[in-house]
Amino acid sequence: MKKRTSQLFVAVLAGMATNYGVASMSEQFNVEPTIEQKLYDGVYESAEFLQMINTAFVDDIVGQSVIMSVNGGVTGRAGVENDDSKERQTRDVSGLKPREYRCEPVECDVHITWQKMDQWSKFPDFANRYRNHVKQAIALDIIKIGWNGTTAAAATNLATYPMLEDVNIGWLQHVRNDAPERAISEGATANEIRIGAGGDYENLDQAVHDLIQAIPQHKRVGLVAIIGDELLAHDKNKLYAKQAHTPSEKTKIELQQVIDTYGGLPTYKVPFFPERGIVVTSFDNLSHYVQEGSTRTHVEDNHKKKRVEDFQSRNDCYYVEDLEKIAFFESANVKWPNADGTAWV
Template sequence: MRTRTTQIFNAVCVALASNYGVASVAKNFAVAPTLEQTLYDQVYESAEFLNRINHAMVDDIAGESIFMSSGAGVTGRAGVETDDTKERKTKDVSALKKREYRCHPEEVDVHLPWATMDAWSKFPDFHERYRKHVRQQKALDIIKIGWYGTHVAESTNLTEYPMMQDVNIGWLELVRRDAPERAFKDGGTEDTPRVDEIRIGEGGDYENLDCAVNDLIQGIPLHKRVGLVAIIGDELIAKDKAKHYAKNAHTPSEKGKVEMAQTINTYGGLSSFQVSFFPPRGILVTSFDNLTHYIQSKSIRMSIESNAKKKRVEDYESRNACYYVEDLEKIAFIESDSVKIDKDAEGNWS
């Protein structure tokens, strides 16, 4: 690093050490619980989707959900006025079922070459720019793992699992594991079933996205259909928009509505959303607050050091985290890999 860059880096490290209440950030240290929440609030704020779902610090590496779900009801009468042998009894308002969450270790390790730092040092706020970029990447990784995580490998392999499938167990995998009847992948009829294939389009299992979303809604108990939204893959949205473009190709005003997302903003009566990294042909119906990201309190460890052998600054962070679906009765989705949306002249779907 150049002299000016070194001075800035040293000043930043002193400021960070003071903020975290440690002698030096070069040695691995535990982030105080009072700062952990602030640290990850900044990460969640980097992505709108994460701001909508649940996130919380939990004390234990494994335990039961800390959020509440809808139960069977809490209103009634005990009849104490006419029978003095009876007494009023309270009901558990949380309505929580005995289902465990379990956090797993995750490592967020990044580096910045000295040459890059030298180039950035002309910006007075280059450290904040760097931190903002890292926070955003952390947020995007949380979302990606939430959709694609299937298992926890002892040593992860980004080449073999580019969608971070081996880092943690995500929301969709939790449904597959704990409520497989809510993860739809087969189409056809009882007489002519199709395995791992659901057709969406004219002559298919669903004529359009509205029908598919509506079918998922029907699988959720009526009293739990509160705050439901439809998260739809970008390939399905693009296909549906293309139909509107084709239909209104000679009507400029209608074309404008499509571009302004005024024509296509609900499916099956639900507000629809596109979320980063969501499987391109997937359809998910749930409420945002039914999806949770937990981090175990007192599990965050950090260190920042300048590595002369590799001419770079290395930033290490570890945490224990997990993904959780609060109410398995309030979620249903169609597997992206099973969906077929194009039919050729011979009637073959792809």
């Protein structure tokens, strides 16, 4: 790298070492908890969705939920005034059940070539730009694994599993494993959920409404519908076709009918969510846990490859706080009528 870049790089490393409270970034070290918290706050702030769900540090690599949920009512009367044999009884409001989480080791290792560093060094804040870019990449991977993760392989394969399916067990897979009746894979036809005229559901509103019914009434607080891009696009295309000869209706379509609600619930598009999937839950029912003190990092200037390498690892996992407060349609099984209505595709 150029002399100017090298000097800037040394200054950046010194600054990072000071922030982490260590003598040098060249040796692997455990990040102190207070600094670790700031590190992941920066990651979570890089993606709006991660600011809406639960994010927490846990003490142990294996344990039980750290987030409480409401489990039934707590208000009533015991009638002790008129019956000496009765006593007031307390109820456990936490709703916590003995279901474990299990953190897995994950690695976020990146590099930047000397050539790119030379190109970017003209920007005084290039180090911050680069770190923010890395934080956003890590945040997007957290979301990607959360929706698509099915296993935690000893050695992952990005070529075979581009959606990071083998990095960790995500939220939907936890439901499949622990409450399979809430992972709906078929309607009247085996292995198919048909949405459209003559199908299991006439439209998305009816489909979302049916998923709501799978959730106990006292737990229908803060519910949202997360719907895949392909389903939303298909529904939007139908509305455009319907209003093809009345252009003034286009604004209504853009502002209200597609974006705001389905089945009476606020509707969201989330990155990397299965394209034909529908899930009904609350944001605070989805959690990402990081084991406190598990973050390790070091930076290496690799002369053999003419690049700077940044190694970071942590133990983390995904958790559904209340399995009774989530239900979803399997994306791969959702079908709609083809153009001439002769088949479900």
